[in-house]
Amino acid sequence: MQAISLPRFGGPDAFSLSEFETPAVGAGEVLVRVHATSINPLDYQVRRGDYADLVPLPAITGHDVSGVVEAVGSGVTAFKPGDAVWYTPQIFGGPGSYAEYHVASEAIVGHKPAGLTHLEAASLSLVGGTVWEALFTRAGLRLGETILVHGAAGGVGHVAVQAAKATGAFVFATASGYDADFVRSLGADVVIDYRTEDYVAIVNRETDGAGVDVILDTIGGDTLERSPHALAQLGRVVSIVDIAQPQNLIEAWGRNASYHFVFTRQNRGKLDELATLVARGQLKPHVGKVYPLAGIPDAHADLERPRNGIRGKIGIAIVDDGAAGPR
Template structure:
């Protein structure tokens, strides 16, 4: 085996042209680590936020970033008993904790790594790790969503929203989501019970109409803006708001006090346990990744541009990167500017 690998390196903070394809040495494998041949990765909003410099204090350049891996174990450390060479695995690398997944090979702490669902391709599995772990952390670990409750999921057609709808339905919740009209049938097919076109309708009015004024038990915020301040207007008493968005602007939460609301701000923690729970749902046919675009590793910079212009492309779900060269390239066209 070669001691080098192809990687896409972030050389400076900026636009998609800040990436450069380079040959890098492969890191050594520690006693509780595994070395994985990466077959696929994916692009998340976190990735383009890092690329443009939103988290410059946490990233030392040049850097290999990326937060999704699906691949095959090539080697294991001396103290690893959970996996062996040849095992198919998937996981999220430690965020801000070392090299990322935009490369042909990745070395990871074994406690982060889960067995890839048997019924998913590598491209599909890589599209699930970060968003799936985020959804599990938000809806299960933090919000404690239960059977029979009602949840409002903002951005149902997006990478996180598509998984959140499916997980919430698997739990047995009633799902209301926001999406554009052309995505109505799509999000309903994922399991949404009611859909609000956020461009034409005030979601507060629509949700209160859907629930007969009772409100929802959980609001899942994937969009930011004024969602924290407005969420209490659709919450039932003792409702919960879960946000995965960086929010720097102060918001008035007086309405939340009147409803005894609780707020949870989620920065996803990586571990095998959440992946194993997701794998169970996937292998039972209850959750399936949604992929809107697939590109090879050499075109990863274009993948960032595709994700950032997703609303003009009608992008649904994730942008996946086929590192192994086994999948067909798929890129939704950019609509003409109005």
């Protein structure tokens, strides 16, 4: 099979497209023909060597699979050849998804939402799990609350806006003015152009100084420090962007704030919840750009470029599905 692999850590040019043996399926495992994968910030962090201790080289990386079961190992009961599936490969636990075939324990695999193409499903599995973890498991966002989503046009952000609306929250969203209509189409109630407007001022104006209950940070910078100024009493900040820059959190106590720091975790339990939202029309991933398998280095370069103008996710079409394929 063909795969994009990483013989060394480095820039996008560290990747190499080469021939690998198709992996063998073991007991309790499924062999999947990968139709699509997608790119996440975690992917370029891994590529750069941020997690070098956890990634033995050479490595096939990648954290999203949507595809079709080709074979199953002994004892597998939930899946059979021909089933369409989606999942996030075991994180730091073996080969990733930048390949024509992938083998995974059936325990982490879900049935692909029927309403999504492989490209769409592959664009949702990791970020969808992250959003579920961040907004519901960690921050406990609920009906009647108010949320501010930073970076609402991005991979995580555009799913977060939809999930927050689906749970009945009122949504403030920051984006560039260029993306305002896109973000509004996802359901955001108030779109703030971070280039020209101050989100603290707008949140306080629109909430009569009450602040929002939850802030989702997908951006970094000074967001953690500034959050209490836009936060309600007992508000929660959820950050998925690790920042080494020291933070002055003195205002957090007066708000009785909670900060939830989220790093990607295995998402099997959340795939079915996400599929339910998709089936009900409450959630649809947006694939803003598509590359073939050989285009993964270019896709990485795109994603690492700040303000790259790409909405939602960058998808990788490994099998051209025709009607069921890239949109």
